[in-house]
Amino acid sequence: MFDSVDLQEANMWNVNLRGVWLRQTDLRRADMTGVHFGELPYLDVHSIVWSCAYSPDGTALTVGLDDGDILVYSTSNWEITETLYGHKDAVRSVVYSPDGNMLVSGSDDKTIRIWIMESGECQHILTGHTDEVHSVAYSPDGAQLASCSMDHTIRLWNPATATCTQILSGHEDAVDCVVYSPKGDQLVSGSDDFTVRLWNVATGECIHIFLGHRDEVWGIAFSPRGDQVASGSKDTTIRLWDVESGNCIHILEGHSEGVTCVMFSSKGDQVVSGSDDATVRVWNAHSGSCRHTMTGHKFGVLSAVLPPKDDMITSGSRDGTIRFWDLSMGGSRHVSSGHNREVEDVKCSPNGTLVASSSMDRMIRLWDVGSGACLRILDGHNDTVFGVAFSPQGNRIVSGSADSTVRLWNVHTGTCCHILTGHADTVYSVAYSPQGDQVASASNDMTVRLWGATTGAYWGTLIGHTHGVMGVMYSPDGSLIVTCSKDTTVKLWNAGTMVCINTLLGHISWARDVVFSPQGNQLASASDDGTVRLWSVTTGDCCLVLTGHENPVARVSYSHNGDLLASAGFDKKVRLWDVASGGCRAVVQNFQGHIYGVTCMFSADTNYVVTGCQDGSVLKWQVIKEEDECRVTLCWGATNGSLTLTGASIGSQAEGCVRGLTPLNTQLLNQHGIRNLY
Numbered sequence: 001m002f003d004s005v006d007l008q009e010a011n012m013w014n015v016n017l018r019g020v021w022l023r024q025t026d027l028r029r030a031d032m033t034g035v036h037f038g039e040l041p042y043l044d045v046h047s048i049v050w051s052c053a054y055s056p057d058g059t060a061l062t063v064g065l066d067d068g069d070i071l072v073y074s075t076s077n078w079e080i081t082e083t084l085y086g087h088k089d090a091v092r093s094v095v096y097s098p099d100g101n102m103l104v105s106g107s108d109d110k111t112i113r114i115w116i117m118e119s120g121e122c123q124h125i126l127t128g129h130t131d132e133v134h135s136v137a138y139s140p141d142g143a144q145l146a147s148c149s150m151d152h153t154i155r156l157w158n159p160a161t162a163t164c165t166q167i168l169s170g171h172e173d174a175v176d177c178v179v180y181s182p183k184g185d186q187l188v189s190g191s192d193d194f195t196v197r198l199w200n201v202a203t204g205e206c207i208h209i210f211l212g213h214r215d216e217v218w219g220i221a222f223s224p225r226g227d228q229v230a231s232g233s234k235d236t237t238i239r240l241w242d243v244e245s246g247n248c249i250h251i252l253e254g255h256s257e258g259v260t261c262v263m264f265s266s267k268g269d270q271v272v273s274g275s276d277d278a279t280v281r282v283w284n285a286h287s288g289s290c291r292h293t294m295t296g297h298k299f300g301v302l303s304a305v306l307p308p309k310d311d312m313i314t315s316g317s318r319d320g321t322i323r324f325w326d327l328s329m330g331g332s333r334h335v336s337s338g339h340n341r342e343v344e345d346v347k348c349s350p351n352g353t354l355v356a357s358s359s360m361d362r363m364i365r366l367w368d369v370g371s372g373a374c375l376r377i378l379d380g381h382n383d384t385v386f387g388v389a390f391s392p393q394g395n396r397i398v399s400g401s402a403d404s405t406v407r408l409w410n411v412h413t414g415t416c417c418h419i420l421t422g423h424a425d426t427v428y429s430v431a432y433s434p435q436g437d438q439v440a441s442a443s444n445d446m447t448v449r450l451w452g453a454t455t456g457a458y459w460g461t462l463i464g465h466t467h468g469v470m471g472v473m474y475s476p477d478g479s480l481i482v483t484c485s486k487d488t489t490v491k492l493w494n495a496g497t498m499v500c501i502n503t504l505l506g507h508i509s510w511a512r513d514v515v516f517s518p519q520g521n522q523l524a525s526a527s528d529d530g531t532v533r534l535w536s537v538t539t540g541d542c543c544l545v546l547t548g549h550e551n552p553v554a555r556v557s558y559s560h561n562g563d564l565l566a567s568a569g570f571d572k573k574v575r576l577w578d579v580a581s582g583g584c585r586a587v588v589q590n591f592q593g594h595i596y597g598v599t600c601m602f603s604a605d606t607n608y609v610v611t612g613c614q615d616g617s618v619l620k621w622q623v624i625k626e627e628d629e630c631r632v633t634l635c636w637g638a639t640n641g642s643l644t645l646t647g648a649s650i651g652s653q654a655e656g657c658v659r660g661l662t663p664l665n666t667q668l669l670n671q672h673g674i675r676n677l678y
Contacts, residue, residue, distance in 0.1 A: 343612025
């Protein structure tokens with residue numbers, strides 16, 4: 001990890017920079033001959049990529065798009081060599097014939113097309129399905145085609161005569177995926193009826209119904225030996241099944257959204273999966289453990305395939321890109337201690353030794369402040385965890401989630417002590433009272449609930465906001481509670497009587513976060529109006545309005561002695577403010593987050609601030625106070641393994657530029673925003 005490091009004129013021959021942090025690093029005149037970034041440039045096709053397929057010889061990649069077009073790329077230079085026109089709706093599936101001479105495609109226009117690849121001409125249009133065609137497959141000998149549809153059926157076709165030879169019925173809902181066994185004597189299919197079915201191709205008989213998935217089955221694959229089947233489901237899991245017995249061998253868990261596609265590696269020792277959580281994962285087929293997680297897509301992955309050499313994964317996404325993940329060095333993105341979805345909240349323990357982070361990946365992670373090591377993962381919520389807080393003693397954590405629950409956790413064991421139910425909508429924020437006997441939770445149901453911290457018993461409800469409540473905190477002495485809401489207001493409550501004693505007006509959009517100063521005499525609030533406001537607790541007057549963020553402000557945090565305030569925004573910046581004057585002392589920018597911004601929290605030691613970002617990273621920064629400003633440098637980072645080049649300097653022709661880059665690496669750096677490479 002290199003942050004603001006001078007690497008001018010460095011000899012970086014053949015250096016492995018996979019997943020390296022090079023933020024604001026000076027690379028002018030560095031020799032980068034043979035450098036490995038662990039990534040290849042992505043292809044931007046400006047349309048949802050539903051399907052991908054390599055030709056048997058690996059010289060071509062064909063993709064089916066949402067607009068009905070089919071693009072054929074040469075894998076030697078990644079230029080488009082052919083565009084196949086004809087489908088009138090999304091092309092959900094493409095597959096090559098075993099000899100590579102033909103391509104078959106299935107579309108939402110209810111048709112199947114057979115293409116001659118040498119000429120790009122459509123040889124046959126197969127009709128018969130009465131609804132969208134979601135998947136097509138060639139038999140291993142190329143003598144038969146299979147297709148499945150939302151009309152609940154699987155059809156078998158003779159590709160030479162373009163005739164339907166058999167209809168397989170049995171599924172009770174849309175059939176989303178179908179594939180032949182390696183010998184071609186069996187078919188396996190996955191359906192919206194939650195089942196996987198194994199079929200005898202010759203007789204059309206259903207041999208097995210594999211039961212276990214709790215939602216629609218979107219992806220299916222046979223192992224190379226034909227003894228196992230992998231299925232991916234909307235229930236977020238992948239199941240490995242024994243073909244002979246129909247028993248489930250492994251349940252692979254890790255994706256946080258539905259699994260859209262699965263496939264085995266050529267040796268059968270790995271399973272590749274793509275998901276609506278925007279990641280691609282590689283699993284050990286024998287143990288069921290996750291070996292790699294690839295992040296980079298902005299939206300769901302709809303297709304993931306391996307070329308004949310098994311040297312990289314190619315994935316197509318709803319974000320309109322095709323990405324390549326180099327596995328020749330052991331995987332482009334290793335599973336690391338970082339979250340694989342955006343971090344929603346970070347909090348430091350009272351003694352400053354731990355950091356808790358919560359994420360859209362439904363997990364809470366505990367980090368060692370000194371080393372950045374992930375010590376424990378708290379797993380239990382069924383949806384995004386928006387808020388976390390430590391107890392005053394530091395031995396418990398409270399969390400709030402989009403699953404409408406509040407959970408109390410034991411920090412030392414990672415076990416869930418209580419699940420508190422009662423909210424009717426997302427819980428955005430949680431807080432412990434200073435005495436540690438009470439917990440408050442703020443919800444989109446417009447209420448704040450108070451709970452007993454030891455027993456989890458319900459104590460009462462604060463009612464008064466007219467829209468969702470996004471933030472809650474106790475005053476340092478525990479006598480007051482402050483809340484903020486989508487109704488733009490900040491409210492002060494008597495913690496004992498649960499009565500609202502003041503409503504602070506000034507924000508003109510959602511108030512997202514609010515905190516007490518360490519002395520308890522001041523409040524800071526963050527809003528979607530792009531401002532941070534400082535308020536007098538006694539009078540309710542607005543003392544200062546801090547402006548500078550260019551987008552909504554997500555989080556605010558006071559330093560330990562209250563002289564600095566950190567704010568984090570959707571503009572991908574963290575600002576440090578002088579509380580007395582309102583002046584901005586430092587700006588930390590070039591975060592990888594691109595939608596939800598960052599969140600921040602000062603540690604118990606004022607010299608450090610911890611941030612959580614949309615890219616899943618948790619970072620610790622040292623704050624060095626100088627006369628009129630603060631200097632901020634990175635101490636450690638727990639990331640998802642992505643290559644970070646934001647703010648890196650590579651020079652210009654006049655001052656000397658980075659040397660030795662291959663054309664592909666040049667294109668990759670351009671896609672990371674690095675220009676002037678010649």
